[in-house]
Amino acid sequence: MASSVVVALAPAVNAQKPITDIQLLETEAGLKIQLISPVAIADVTETVEGNQLIIEILNAQLDGILEQSLLSEPNRGIASVSFSQQPNNILRLIIEGSRFAPFVDVITDGTGLVVQILPDDLEDEDLELIVTATRTEEEPDKVPRSVTVISSEEIESQTALNSNLSTILGKLVPGLSTGTETSSNFGQTLRGRNISVLIDGVPQSTNRNAQRDLRTIDPSAIERVEIIRGPSALYGDGATGGIINIITKSGAGQPFVSRTEIGTKFSLTELDNSFGYTLSQSISGSEDKLSYAASGSLTTSNNLYDSNGDLIPPTPTLQGGLGDVETLNLAAKIGYDISETQNIQFNFNYYNDSQDSDLGLTFQNFFPTLERATAIPGLELPDQPDTENIVLNFAYTNKDILGSRLDGQLYYRDYSTRFYPFAQPVNSPPFNFLPIQSEVESEKIGGRLDIETPLSKDESLEVLWGVDYDYEDTSQPVDIFDPAAVFFSNGLVFNPVGISILSPPLQQSELGLFAQLNWDVSDSFNISGGIRQEFIGIELDDFTTILGADVGGGALDYDATLFNVGAVYAFNDEVSLFGNFSQGFSVADVARVLRTAAPGFNVEDLRPEAQKVDSYELGIRGNWDKFQASLTGFYSFSNLGSTFGTTSLLDIVRDPLRVYGLEADLRAQVSNQVALGGTLTLTQGERDTDFDGDFDTDSSSFVIPPLKLTGFVEFSPTDKWQNRFQVNIVGDRDAEANGVIFQSVDGYVTADLISQYETDFGTFQLGIENIFNTDYFPITAQAFGGFNQYAGQGTTVSLKYGFDW
Known part of the structure; x- marks a missing residue:
């Protein structure tokens, strides 16, 4: 069943193309933004700035509604949706993606305008899949073991303090002991045993273990880190405490x-x-x-x-x-x-x-x-x-x-x-x-x-x-x-x-x-x-x-x-x-x-x-x-x-x-x-x-x-x-x-x-x-x-x- 958020009403203003209502709908096909107008809307431009998609509607005025945000918290890969009235009768709609600017279809009809956020991008963002636990894509809730996923946003936030990955993970991952505050992870165990570190599946350990496994890549190059807590029979030598x-x-x-x-x-x-x-x-x-x-x-x-x-x-x-x-x-x-x-x-x-x-x-x-x-x-x-x-x-x-x-x-x-x-x-x-x-x-x-x-x-x-x-x-x-x-x-x-x-x-x-x-x-x-x-x-x-x-x-x-x-x-x-x-x-x-x-x-x-x-x-x-x-x-x-x-x-x-x-x-x-x-x-x-x-x-x-x-x-x-x-x-x-x-x-x-x-x-x-x-x-x-x-x-x-x- 679709749900909607309808903004509050305010005194009407004159407009060439009045926008009388704006709704954010969540349907089975994904998020959809509905702009209601008694006349057709056709003059629309799209630009991308970072992870924001900016849609501007020309010759349009808000009629009886206030500027505001339509999304109270991130949903299905979308961080925020807001609209505002700009000078020269321009209505601006900003859709911010959690990671990158979303793709949309803009459809005009006799009742106004529909902005449909494409479902493929929503699925990629909304459905978090891990690969380490099962060696294939799987939803975390279906994995019968303890899994921690550290996102790029979390890593980026922690690098404001420290760029040493050993320290970052030690503060975020249960089961992993605190960082050594050296260039070595010698003594940093997971569930009291050794860890196996991979980069995109490539083992970073050596048989003459130098214990530099977490100092082999800079956090700025990392999309996410998947941690499997406990040994895994799906991987080889070294993963007795878990896998990073x-x-x-x-x-x-x-x-x-x-x-x-x-x-x-x-x-x-x-x-x-x-x-x-x-x-x-x-x-x-x-x-x-x-x-x-x-x-x-x-x-x-x-x-x-x-x-x-x-x-x-x-x-x-x-x-x-x-x-x-x-x-x-x-x-x-x-x-x-x-x-x-x-x-x-x-x-x-x-x-x-x-x-x-x-x-x-x-x-x-x-x-x-x-x-x-x-x-x-x-x-x-x-x-x-x-x-x-x-x-x-x-x-x-x-x-x-x-x-x-x-x-x-x-x-x-x-x-x-x-x-x-x-x-x-x-x-x-x-x-x-x-x-x-x-x-x-x-x-x-x-x-x-x-x-x-x-x-x-x-x-x-x-x-x-x-x-x-x-x-x-x-x-x-x-x-x-x-x-x-x-x-x-x-x-x-x-x-x-x-x-x-x-x-x-x-x-x-x-x-x-x-x-x-x-x-x-x-x-x-x-x-x-x-x-x-x-x-x-x-x-x-x-x-x-x-x-x-x-x-x-x-x-x-x-x-x-x-x-x-x-x-x-x-x-x-x-x-x-x-x-x-x-x-x-x-x-x-x-x-x-x-x-x-x-x-x-x-x-x-x-x-x-x-x-x-x-x-x-x-x-x-x-x-x-x-x-x-x-x-x-x-x-x-x-x-x-x-x-x-x-x-x-x-x-x-x-x-x-x-x-x-x-x-x-x-x-x-x-x-x-x-x-x-x-x-x-x-x-x-x-x-x-x-x-x-x-x-x-x-x-x-x-x-x-x-x-x-x-x-x-x-x-x-x-x-x-x-x-x-x-x-x-x-x-x-x-x-x-x-x-x-x-x-x-x-x-x-x-x-x-x-x-x-x-x-x-x-x-x-x-x-x-x-x-x-x-x-x-x-x-x-x-x-x-x-x-x-x-x-x-x-x-x-x-x-x-x-x-x-």
Whole structure:
């Protein structure tokens, strides 16, 4: 049944063509705007500005109605509809799309004018589809597991505070621990286990895991991020905690759109040398069968300061930091419709993170210490930490090939990351340490093939089947420095004296075969389940460790059979219950363990079993007009671990691990101007260290984060001015510390403010991070205290201006 909004009446005015009524109708065909007039209306012009379609009706006057907005809140891809009287008898109608200007049909008749917003565009905007959870397009409410989708609007809002994707997702995604505030996501887990990061389906991990997965693309190139919480049997190695799939931007639904953004960021606790800058440019469009999107961004950071105005080391954990960093990202996506059912798409992404700083760690921080990390000037390091990531991705879709849908993908990834130097203990007086700096280099090529075949005429029963394959070649060379120069310079001067290898070069191949059945039993009940067979092979030659031990090479073979089954039951259009069992699969970081192997050790002496995780979850979610909420309980178990030890980061923990907890997410639109919401993440985990069946040892805070609560209030005084105040609460956690690493966590509370104002000549953004200047240490700085504790940033201000042209 159609519904209408009729504006109030006011005294009539004289008009050449009087408009006596304007209605916004919602019909099965979509939104329709009806202008009522006793005479025909024919003089109409259309123009596009950004995501607004402006329709002007000549020789027309409002007769007895007031100017106003017809849409109280976004609906079916349309953000607003308004009309106003302009000089010279011009009536202006503005239709603003949520993402881009809509397409319309303008129909004139004897009763006035009808503006019909085309249904195809409405469907694309209104029907949110995800691809990560099921490897094919699916509505989120039909997926029998926990899914979070972060839109480009949410990402854009958070970049007013911080452009680090690890930090952004940590504040928005339940189940994901807070960001590390470094260039590494080492220690940022999802449901207490490892994450697998994809960019348009291309894996960003390496078998010698460098943990830079969330620093491989700039947020300005991202359309949305889909997060699957919990392991997935539909994907391969590494997704034991969940999947983060980054979807890059595609061509806009209009011929040409261009956007430019500039900004700056600085510390309020110490202005000196704290100013950083950002510049980004994007273009996109579509014309006939071709669509395109391209973007480039350059971001620089300077000194970072804590709440006391003290310098935060640019490389606080030897893993990599965010101070004195220049980040360049170039991205492009081109799509072409071969026919109504066939499409090809090519993606390119280039990312480079490079540090250039004269600040180094003190000699005490260069070695493991529990003291507060400090930085001093005078660093002399020939090659500073950096990351380079190149991704080439080709995709082909055929929606009807012998009655099935086929999605194919081929990709290539070239990746490298350089760490800060660290001290390798050696028995070589007088210094007994060897300063080394390593670099992980990886080349990966692979492909995916998905075929979706209906098994019933009404397509209520379908099977998705296919194959994945990738091959990766990885090495970790090191530069060796003069220990005397490092010692007498207090850890600042690094003079190269040789090269070696830290972790041995290895080749890894992965083959996965899968089939997934989906059955819509009824309109309210859906069941899905499937199987995946995984094969992983690792090969490496004989090598000599950096400590001089000869190690025999060889081959390791891993295989696993993974299952999943889940169901969704919808009580009504708003509330649904879901349950899911799924298995994940992970191979330990073999190369990291072998770097300290004893003389005479052989690769094939390693225990070949991979980690298999059994995961269970049960949840309920509701979606009403102005209120959305979800609550999920989960439990996962693995007989074998693949995490690092409590006394040495070079060992692999193989003891059983169980993780369980609760997650909640809610949002309420209190009024047209006010919205509020938040998330809850409560995770617990224990290990069975003596294999006696009793889980009597707390898993470290490095793996199991403390309680996380987030909350926000959004206030929009006008359509053009939006504000968001958000808090991030981290609880205390007492962990059993069996060594110097993985300490307990003292909780903290931080708050941020985001304000955005839209004008006729662009959008202004103000972001204030840690607005109350809380003095705190990030979770990983405390849990990872053995490599010194680094403070979080004090109050930091960001200013940004963007405009379309």
